[in-house]
Amino acid sequence: MSETDQNSLLNTPLFDLHVKRGGRMVGFAGYSMPVQYPEGIVTEHTHTRAKAGLFDVSHMGQVFLKGENHAHVSSELEKLVPGDIAALKPGRIRYTQFTNADGGILDDLMVTRTFEDGTLFLVVNASRKDQDYRLLEDNLGSSVDIEKIENRALLALQGPQAENVLSALGTDLADMGFMTLRITEIAEIECWVSRSGYTGEDGFEISVKAEQATPLAEKLLAHEEVMACGLGARDSLRLEAGLCLYGNDIDETTSPIEAGLIWSISKRRRAEGGFPGANRIQKEIAEGAQRMRVGIKPDGKAPARAGVEITNLENEVIGQITSGGFGPSLGAPIAMGYVPSDYATVGTRLNLIVRGKSMSATVTDLPFIPNNFKR
């Protein structure tokens, strides 16, 4: 969607705040979102790694699945995802994917088992939420209610100072583990707080009633360690953290195994299957996938962006960059892409065709920067 198409875009509850703070608004997945504020992407990025950044992620889809108990609702959802939902304890979060019959990825999502027995809380990508809702409606039995949550915003407070910021507002979450949920108040506003995020940093994702989103954001931004950050910094942070962007690094043709997401499939689910595309996915687990998502570091300074062709040293095209740009914390270009498994070993030399010129590059470990998650 182009930037000029602003009229048909939806606004999040924080729209006025973004505009007031000088956010440069662009269309993203049907929403008008700030790509950056006057501070700029590099400053927002490095601030988040050093202190804390506040991101509006209200465009993402929030939905409840409600069944008679956890065993029932989890077994229904497990028909659509390879993640182990049954094993989730109350207040625990899991990352998984909706897969198709060919073992490709329809979307990636977070699933939280709430404290209410039989209720799961899902957060899905903005660009895929309509398809996801249809998928749920078409495939879950009538014994599971699907409740789209359209009256809540979602904020992400990310960075090593995130815990201290909330503590300064009177909410002590020091004992909260990574990938857990807590229902609590921040500045006297009721919030569903998850210790999670998509930046490679410690942090929290906070679901809040739409009408309380701006007061909450203002409270958080009033803390001197917190900077408002846009989609640009969110993208460069997740790229450095080696995380997949749906539509770029994962899509209906890439399997979770090719994408390096095998860690998100438990032993039980690997053995039992019972999710769409299990044949392909189980075969790839047993025999290895034919191609793999890898980290790639260009030798020079020129960024290699999505769509750039990857060649071997014999100049044969072997793959494509799916995400690429410049890592502000590394001060160097970084990229991810798919290559045949023979080329996926760390240290393998490749070439990238940038504007018609062949540039040398090396397969590297992901993430590009070490994760800083709460242990």
Added chain:
Amino acid sequence: MSVKYTEDHEWVSVEGDIATFGITDHAQEQLGELVFIELPEAGTELKKGGEAAVVESVKAASDVYAPVSGEVIETNSGLDSEPTKVNEDPEGSGWMIKIKLSDVSELDGMLDKEAYSKLIS
């Protein structure tokens, strides 16, 4: 010596038959902090309106077009290690390319500072 501007947000300054050009302050502000700049080799023939350089921010790569035609005689080698010079001083130390003009009349009808200011306001 006078500075002229294009509608694509390049500036060009001419002394004799040598033109120096780069991107405007407005352009660098729109692009954000630059992380890489690809400049042409000396001897390259540039055509008015054709691709002359590429400027890259964290987010995207953008083309810089030649405001006038001519042969590249020098590029700003300092931009290789410090691309943010373009952000800090776009019409000074952040210049990009010097060319030997092949057709001085191409400057006729280009925007002056006042007209360019109007364009971006």
